[in-house]
Amino acid sequence: MADELALHDGPKAVQTDVGDIFDWPIITEEDEEAVLDVLHRRAMSGRDITEKFENDFAEWHGMDYALGCSSGTAALQAAMWACGVGVGDEIIVPSLTYWASALPAFTLQATIVFADVTFETLCIDPDDIERHITDRTKAIVPVHYCGYPADMDPIMEIAEKHNLKVIEDVSHAHGGLYKGRLVGTIGHVGAMSVMSGKSLAVGEGGLFITNDRQIWERGIAWGHYGRTSATQWTGELEEQVITDPELVPYVGLPWGGYKYRMHQMSSAVGRVQLKHYKARMDEIQKAMNYFWDLLEDVPGVLAHRPAAGTNSTMGGWYAAHGLYVAEELGGLPLSKFAEAVRAEGGTCSPGANFALHLHPLLNTADIYRHGKPTRIANSDRDLRQPEGSLPVTESIQQRCYSIPWFKHYRPEIIEQYALAYRKAADNADKLMD
Ligand SMILES: *Cc1c(COP(=O)(O)O)cnc(C)c1O
Secondary structure, eight states, X not given: OTTSOGGGTOOOSOOSOOTTTXXXXXXXXXXXXXXXXXXXXTOTTOXXXXXXXXXXXXXHHTOSEEEEEXXXXXXXXXXXXXXXXXXXXXXXXXXXSOGGGTTHHHHTTOEEEXXXXXXXXXXXXXXXXXXXXXXXXXXXXXXXXXXOOOOXXXXXXXXHHHTOEEEEEOTTOTTOEETTEETTSSSSEEEEEOOTTSSSOOSSOXXXXXXXXXXXXXXXXXXXXXGSOOHXXXXXXXXXXXXXXXXXXXXXXXXTSOOOOOXXXXXXXXXXHHHHHHHHHHHHHHHHHHHHHHTTTXXXXXXXXXXXXXXXXXXXXXXXXXXXXXXGGTTOOHHHHHHHHHHTTOOOOBOOSOOGGGSGGGTTOOTTOOSSOGGGTTOSSOOOOOTTSSHHHHHGGGTEEEOOOOSSOXXXXXXXXXXXXXXXXXXXXXXXX
């Protein structure tokens, strides 16, 4: 019988050769030529291409400034320092995220307070931010998790009320829209990775974008000593990049003691990828929305995407996930459901990033030999958050799963992957024992 589960010796839902539907990024001769040009000019450590990439990137977002960095982690740390995060300060970050949204705070002798997420969005819950604000809070770091645009309007309202900076982590959501506005352009600064696993996939690298000249200058002062303008050392006539009177005397050396220059093999690929990104992203959106449309009536599975008609999008659907409602399938555990989907040849791995607030590094590690855990080394109170403190984040491993991340709109293949889910849900009762 065609609807018999593959797990119970029925035919698999996914039968077709999937071809290149999952291959990413798309690399053509244009990328190759761009990289070869850098190599042949021996310009790997230069910055001519990186500056063009920054201009392209800023222009795409309609922002005044972009700063290319060696990684997304570097861009986030530079953005945090540029926003004034320092000793004893606190930043508010969702606990459900990649570590780089949060951990750079430790290097600034600041610390992290985690907020919960909402089940529907997997993004920071705006209603769980204010209870974490103290007079030490400096910034909120919303993450557009797996492409879902965080609810920026209330976040900006809270930030304004308490005079906080908002650093958007856009590493999952390049090109995504929040109510018609590009993510990364709404906070005071948008920082992101463009490493090759992301939806805008370039290679090791990161950027931040901002309209605030001071944030941009501080980002340069932090990790780009070669760009602060060496005028006074060489006597050359060069445009003075750093104009902030606080920074000017230190031109020529990086405040952070870091060197965050972007590799030009990355920025060269970045320029080519960016040129084609909009069209490729549109195709991803068409494919992913088709997948979820096919599953609209299936109990137990819920799309992780903004409602239609909100003018919000999932960008390039980075690491696409789905939501699981076990109650609609008689309480079937996600692990069993996922096993059945995978037996069909489908994609379904339970869970997402682990809850950061429960990891030992955030609780016991004394990284800088303060004689106490780094998390509270510069704090006026014990702000660690034990198990039970962020219930939605802590339940997420049982309530979401990876789904196939299609890069092309090929309906026959997508239909088979959707069928894998439908079969598992239709046969939930048979999976119970
Ligand atoms: C990938 C990622 C980063 C870090 O970027 P790198 O380029 O790997 O340093 C930061 N935040 C999030 C949410 C990420 O997924």
